[in-house]
Structure formats: C-alpha cells, structure tokens
Amino acid sequence: MNTNQVKETLDKYVMHTYGRYDLVLDHGHGSIVYDKEGNKYIDCVAGIAVNSIGHTHEKIAQTLTQQAKKLIHVSNLYYTEEQAEYAKRLVELSPHEKVFFANSGAEANEGAIKLARKYTGKSEIIAMKNSFHGRTLATITATGQPKYQKGLDPLPQGFIHVDYNDIDQVKDAITENTAAILVEPIQGESGVRVPDDDYLPQLRKICDENGILLIFDEVQTGFGRTGKFFASELTNTVPDITTCAKAIAGGLPMGVVLSSAKVASGFNPGDHASTFGGTALVTAVASCVLDIYEEEDLVNKSKENGEYFMEKLANLKEKHDCIVDVRGHGLMVGVELNYDCGNLVEKAQEKGVLINVANGNVIRFVPPLVITKEELDEVVEVIDEILP
Numbered sequence: 244m245n246t247n248q249v250k251e252t253l254d255k256y257v258m259h260t261y262g263r264y265d266l267v268l269d270h271g272h273g274s275i276v277y278d279k280e281g282n283k284y285i286d287c288v289a290g291i292a293v294n295s296i297g298h299t300h301e302k303i304a305q306t307l308t309q310q311a312k313k314l315i316h317v318s319n320l321y322y323t324e325e326q327a328e329y330a331k332r333l334v335e336l337s338p339h340e341k342v343f344f345a346n347s348g349a350e351a352n353e354g355a356i357k358l359a360r361k362y363t364g365k366s367e368i369i370a371m372k373n374s375f376h377g378r379t380l381a382t383i384t385a386t387g388q389p390k391y392q393k394g395l396d397p398l399p400q401g402f403i404h405v406d407y408n409d410i411d412q413v414k415d416a417i418t419e420n421t422a423a424i425l426v427e428p429i430q431g432e433s434g435v436r437v438p439d440d441d442y443l444p445q446l447r448k449i450c451d452e453n454g455i456l457l458i459f460d461e462v463q464t465g466f467g468r469t470g471k472f473f474a475s476e477l478t479n480t481v482p483d484i485t486t487c488a489k490a491i492a493g494g495l496p497m498g499v500v501l502s503s504a505k506v507a508s509g510f511n512p513g514d515h516a517s518t519f520g521g522t523a524l525v526t527a528v529a530s531c532v533l534d535i536y537e538e539e540d541l542v543n544k545s546k547e548n549g550e551y552f553m554e555k556l557a558n559l560k561e562k563h564d565c566i567v568d569v570r571g572h573g574l575m576v577g578v579e580l581n582y583d584c585g586n587l588v589e590k591a592q593e594k595g596v597l598i599n600v601a602n603g604n605v606i607r608f609v610p611p612l613v614i615t616k617e618e619l620d621e622v623v624e625v626i627d628e629i630l631p
C-alpha cells in the first residue's frame with residue numbers, strides 16, 4: 244500500500260476514535276522513525292512515552308523470536324518460568340512485595356482501584372483534577388477531566404476530585420468511607436505538571452494518619468522516564484500501590500499493579516484476573532527490557548540528558564517570549580507556551596521532529612531514553628526555528 248492507501252483504508256475500516264497526525268510511519272531504530280517515503284524523524288513522542296529503549300532494539304528482536312518459538316501464552320491457570328523470573332526481578336526493584344499482571348495502564352489502574360476497595364472495604368477514591376488514568380469506565384471516572392466522561396453516564400460511583408498540588412483540599416475531601424488517594428507523581432497528559440516537593444510526602448502522611456491507601460499512577464512516570472526508576476524516588480515517598488505500563492515491555496502491551504503483601508491480601512483467588520496478563524512472551528520481553536536498562540544505564544541517562552535538554556530549552560526563553568515555563572524531570576519535559584500551540588506538531592514534523600502537545604499549550608517531550616545529546620540538540624534547533 245502507498246501512503247494514501249494506508250490512510251484511506253484505516254479511515255474506512257477503523258472506528259474513528261483517534262485524531263491521527265498526517266503521517267504513516269513505516270520503520271525505525273533507536274530514537275529515529277521513518278515514514279513510507281523514507282523521511283526521517285527524531286521521535287520525541289516515543290509511542291506516548293512507551294519506547295524508552297528505542298525502536299527495534301536488536302535484543303528485543305532476539306528475545307521475541309526465541310520466546311515465540313518456545314512458548315507464547317498458556318493463561319494464568321498454569322505457572323511459567325518466564326513470569327516467575329520477571330515477577331521476582333520487578334518486585335525486588337520496587338518498594339513492593341507483590342505484583343499483578345495486566346495489559347495496559349488503564350487495566351493496571353482498574354486493578355489498583357479494585358484492590359484498594361477490596362483491601363479497605365471502603366469505596367471512595369480521591370483523585371485529582373486534570374489527571375489521566377485511562378479509558379475504562381472506572382479509570383475514565385477517576386480521570387479528572389469531564390470532557391472524557393461526556394455521554395458515558397451512568398459512571399461508577401465513589402470518585403471525588405480535588406485540585407492537584409493542594410493538600411488542604413485533600414484533607415477536606417476525606418470521609419470515613421475513603422479507601423485511597425490516586426495520584427500521578429507528575430501529571431503527564433495535562434502538560435507535565437510537577438507538584439511541589441512536599442506534596443507527595445504530605446499525601447503519604449495524610450494517608451498514614453487516616454488509614455487510607457496511597458496509589459501512585461506511574462504508568463507514564465515509571466521506568467526511568469523521570470531520571471529515577473520510579474518517580475516516587477524523586478521525593479522518597481513510598482506509596483501503598485504503584486501502577487506501571489507504557490515502557491515496561493518495550494512496546495508490547497503490559498501493565499502491572501504492585502503493592503505490599505499485606506495490601507495484596509485484599510485479593511483472593513478469583514477476585515481479579517486477566518487472560519493475557521503476564522504471558523510467557525511479554526514477561527520474557529519485559530526481562531530483556533530490564534537487561535537493556537542495566538546495560539545501557541538508561542535511568543541515569545534519562546536524568547543526565549534530561550537536565551541537558553531542559554537547560555537548552557530554557558535558554559530559548561531569551562529569544563521566545565511565548566515560552567512561559569520549561570519543566571519536568573529526566574526525559575519527561577514540558578514547554579508551556581502562552582498560546583494554544585497544536586499547529587507546532589505539523590511544523591516540527593515538516594522539519595523532522597515528532598512532538599505532541601498536551602493541554603493545548605504545552606509541548607510535551609517524552610523521547611526514547613536512548614536519545615543522544617546530538618539528537619536533543621537537533622530537537623532544540625527545530626523548536627527554536629518553529630517558535631514565534
């Protein structure tokens with residue numbers, strides 16, 4: 244198929260739930276992707292913060308091939324060595340003791356909400372305005388953005404929204420029926436919003452004082468994105484439950500719910516399940532992803548290159564009055580402008596850089612963690628050229 248045929252076919256046969264950019268991507272390697280005409284792009288979207296190890300990593304290709312010839316899927320009615328090895332490794336890397344395997348960020352959060360309700364016997368979840376937690380009915384209700392909830396009534400009950408980064412509002416929202424506080428350590432979809440340094444530690448304290456669970460949605464921030472393996476490490480705050488997805492399996496669908504053994508005891512056999520959760524294939528690949536993180540020192544690279552990138556972007560402020568703020572941690576970076584800048588996506592694309600815009604006026608950069616300083620320099624040059 245040529246470029247137009249691909250677009251026409253997808254528009255004809257796939258439900259129109261996505262506003263796609265005018266680009267057919269064909270192949271890629273590392274931080275670079277190519278369209279069907281062979282044009283090259285530095286990928287600062289990375290499949291929405293997924294491709295942290297870069298595109299088409301040779302080791303992933305090898306692991307996929309070997310595992311596909313050995314065993315792909317048998318369901319959780321049986322044990323597999325691949326799932327055992329990965330579960331041990333991931334749990335030991337985390338501040339938790341148990342893991343549940345799901346297939347996406349929304350599913351991981353759905354599992355966390357169920358676990359919090361089961362464990363506490365209470366129903367209310369305090370979530371944040373402008374948050375994003377996924378598209379299932381419960382996670383879209385947890386998501387503090389009414390535009391995503393339109394036309395979906397009746398929504399599940401028990402979700403209360405307060406302003407992000409406002410401790411007093413959280414205190415006021417607590418009732419005797421509060422099960423958990425659900426929060427992104429840095430809000431991603433609403434424009435890389437970084438809370439005050441004491442916000443998450445204070446939430447921890449409030450949860451401890453009131454017997455409430457603290458759930459960190461690290462679907463976007465986890466796996467080195469912020470220059471720490473988990474963003475919770477930025478403020479040394481240990482949540483009761485962590486959810487991860489996106490970068491976890493190098494682009495294969497996978498999500499996890501992590502918690503202490505005590506909290507995990509809220510689930511009994513039969514309480515929660517997933518046919519595909521933690522297949523032999525996906526866990527073998529996820530183990531390979533952890534190998535790559537170690538071998539290529541990706542978490543430290545994220546921190547170092549993120550600081551380098553943010554400094555260069557901050558320098559653009561002198562030339563471009565439209566820049567209101569440059570913020571983030573590691574390679575999760577937002578540049579807030581004083582106008583709605585959706586049109587910059589196409590302009591950057593024409594100059595060979597893929598970006599996306601969050602919340603209307605924030606250019607969001609979540610490139611592969613393998614991106615080089617030279618590639619980041621090129622990105623900054625393009626941003627400099629396209630900003631008014």
Ligand SMILES: Cc1ncc(COP(=O)(O)O)c(C=O)c1O
Pocket residue numbers: 291347348349350352375376377378427431432460461462463464488489
């Ligand atoms: C913080 C956060 N939670 C949950 C999700 C939902 O993940 P998924 O699209 O894999 O269901 C996202 C997706 O962008 C996210 O950023």
